[in-house]
Amino acid sequence: MIVFNIAMRELRSMFLSPLAWSILGVVQFILGYMFLTQIDSFMMVQPRLAGMEGAPGITDIIVAPLLGNAAIVLLLIVPLITMRLVSDERRSQTLSLLLSAPVSMTEIVIGKYLGICAFLTIILAMIALMPLSLLVGGDLDFGKLLSCLLGLGLLLGGFGAIGLFMSTLTAQPTVAAVSTFGVLLLLWIVDWAASGGEGSTYTVISYISLLRHYEPLLKGVFNSTDIIYYILFVITFLVFSIRRLDSERLQH
Amino acid sequence: MSNHILIKADKLSRYYGENCAVNDISFELKRGDVLGFLGPNGAGKTTTMRMLSGNLAPSKGQIIINGVDIIENPKEAKAELGYLPEQPPLYKELTVNEYLHYCAQLNRIKRNNIKKALDNAKDRCGLAEMENRLIGNLSKGYQQRVGIAQAIIHSPSIIILDEPTVGLDPIQIREIRNLIKELGQEHGVILSTHILPEVQATCNRVQIINKGKLVFNDEVANLAKQVKSSSLIIGLHQPPTISELEALPGITSVERLQDDRLRFYYGNNPSPAEMLAEKAVKDSWGLYELTPDLVSLEKIFVDLTCKEPPVQ
Numbered sequence: 001m002i003v004f005n006i007a008m009r010e011l012r013s014m015f016l017s018p019l020a021w022s023i024l025g026v027v028q029f030i031l032g033y034m035f036l037t038q039i040d041s042f043m044m045v046q047p048r049l050a051g052m053e054g055a056p057g058i059t060d061i062i063v064a065p066l067l068g069n070a071a072i073v074l075l076l077i078v079p080l081i082t083m084r085l086v087s088d089e090r091r092s093q094t095l096s097l098l099l100s101a102p103v104s105m106t107e108i109v110i111g112k113y114l115g116i117c118a119f120l121t122i123i124l125a126m127i128a129l130m131p132l133s134l135l136v137g138g139d140l141d142f143g144k145l146l147s148c149l150l151g152l153g154l155l156l157g158g159f160g161a162i163g164l165f166m167s168t169l170t171a172q173p174t175v176a177a178v179s180t181f182g183v184l185l186l187l188w189i190v191d192w193a194a195s196g197g198e199g200s201t202y203t204v205i206s207y208i209s210l211l212r213h214y215e216p217l218l219k220g221v222f223n224s225t226d227i228i229y230y231i232l233f234v235i236t237f238l239v240f241s242i243r244r245l246d247s248e249r250l251q252h
Numbered sequence: 253m254s255n256h257i258l259i260k261a262d263k264l265s266r267y268y269g270e271n272c273a274v275n276d277i278s279f280e281l282k283r284g285d286v287l288g289f290l291g292p293n294g295a296g297k298t299t300t301m302r303m304l305s306g307n308l309a310p311s312k313g314q315i316i317i318n319g320v321d322i323i324e325n326p327k328e329a330k331a332e333l334g335y336l337p338e339q340p341p342l343y344k345e346l347t348v349n350e351y352l353h354y355c356a357q358l359n360r361i362k363r364n365n366i367k368k369a370l371d372n373a374k375d376r377c378g379l380a381e382m383e384n385r386l387i388g389n390l391s392k393g394y395q396q397r398v399g400i401a402q403a404i405i406h407s408p409s410i411i412i413l414d415e416p417t418v419g420l421d422p423i424q425i426r427e428i429r430n431l432i433k434e435l436g437q438e439h440g441v442i443l444s445t446h447i448l449p450e451v452q453a454t455c456n457r458v459q460i461i462n463k464g465k466l467v468f469n470d471e472v473a474n475l476a477k478q479v480k481s482s483s484l485i486i487g488l489h490q491p492p493t494i495s496e497l498e499a500l501p502g503i504t505s506v507e508r509l510q511d512d513r514l515r516f517y518y519g520n521n522p523s524p525a526e527m528l529a530e531k532a533v534k535d536s537w538g539l540y541e542l543t544p545d546l547v548s549l550e551k552i553f554v555d556l557t558c559k560e561p562p563v564q
Binding site: 002005006009012013016017092093094095096097098099100101102103104248249250 | 302305306307308309323326327328330331333335337339341342343344345346350354355357358359360402
């Protein structure tokens with residue numbers, strides 16, 4: 001109950017500042033442009049596809065690349081949403097309201113995380129509208145579409161968890177944003193180092209990569225290890241955040 | 253249950269790195285107490301308050317709130333606490349009503365009782381007309397009131413107020429002081445301040461803290477006994493010589509003040525006021541003022557917190 005109250009307050013405050021609105025607007029605009037260029041290129045190759053046996057459909061040609069690009073755009077955007085979560089409360093000293101209320105750190109962290117998840121769900125729903133608009137003139141592979149959206153949702157969940165943790169570390173929202181961005185980018189490209197190499201170190205490093213687990217879902221391959229990877233990822237960073245907030249309250 | 257102990261702080265210490273902000277402080281707060289926490293800047297008042305409210309861990313020591321250890325059972329202990337930090341924790345983008353509603357939810361007030369709690373808090377802090385204004389647009393004084401409303405919304409048994417009257421106008425200060433006194437009747441209140449008359453006006457107990465140490469802890473009523481020499485201030489139009497006055501019985505010394513008034517010290521003797529008045533009339537000294545020089549908290553405060561010897 002209290003968790004939802006905290007989440008609602010978080011979401012409300014986001015929409016009371018222009019930040020949330022401008023983020024929604026910008027993301028929608030850029031992805032809309034990408035979506036249109038994808039449609040354009042699909043129109044160009046369509047005559048050739050018509051003659052091919054087992055040719056890729058519009059879900060493969062339009063939706064999967066669109067959501068792949070969306071992941072990159074949101075990698076840049078999510079740090080801006082999560083940066084305020086705790087660090088802004090620390091800076092404006094409103095954190096003590098939560099800390100002196102009969103609320104546990106776990107409830108605070110989960111509440112804030114749910115708040116951010118609600119916002120990310122709104123973004124995801126807005127993005128989902130674009131592929132769905134294709135239903136006007138064609139058919140979609142709903143299995144693949146759902147798999148893509150699930151992948152993006154899980155990925156955003158991971159982004160949010162890292163952003164929340166980074167926000168608990170500092171009293172400066174910009175520092176939180178920059179470090180979140182750094183960590184996300186590193187986790188994105190970490191498998192570049194692994195590409196071409198062999199051996200267990202390379203396997204482990206490439207396994208950590210956020211991208212590595214997103215790509216199969218974009219192709220419509222639903223593998224439970226990928227899902228579990230994201231869930232573990234989220235839980236790990238939420239536990240880190242709880243520990244971090246608790247460390248100020250507990251005796252060392 | 254007037255002697256019920258609400259807070260028991262035992263040997264609290266807090267270090268920031270090498271720097272010791274609070275050093276081995278122990279005290280108790282009983283129901284019905286209004287405890288004034290007094291100290292110069294940087295004495296450790298806010299650190300102590302933050303520890304009591306569960307915002308900051310003590311490096312050493314233990315805090316028992318209503319019989320519950322705040323570190324082991326934070327949720328249970330914090331339910332009994334209302335805390336107003338030095339800077340009120342306000343979400344500036346919310347209206348007063350929205351904010352207080354959120355605070356009520358955080359303090360786990362039942363849904364049916366929220367409205368009543370809100371009305372009560374707004375009423376007590378005089379916020380009724382401001383309820384739909386954005387907190388960010390309110391004046392400092394009103395923001396401070398919202399902060400106090402937030403601390404009392406769940407009628408906690410302990411209310412901790414860190415400099416509650418900063419930034420208020422004199423009328424608001426009086427209202428807040430009355431509110432604090434009123435709260436002190438049913439709750440235990442801890443109040444930190446550097447304004448000395450405030451302690452005399454509102455508190456029944458006072459603690460003075462200096463450089464992290466508790467240097468004074470007693471009832472306000474006992475303050476007078478703390479200071480050894482007492483004095484009277486007398487204004488005379490035709491004063492006799494100082495030596496003549498010093499020869500009077502019960503007077504230890506006489507000092508001429510800047511504005512030609514005289515200060516009589518009488519040590520531990522009973523007050524010579526009556527005797528002086530009679531004498532003044534009999535010898536036509538032209539008496540126009542006779543005031544007992546009350547021991548001020550300020551004097552004790554300065555004596556206790558400054559190294560230099562008290563001015564005699």
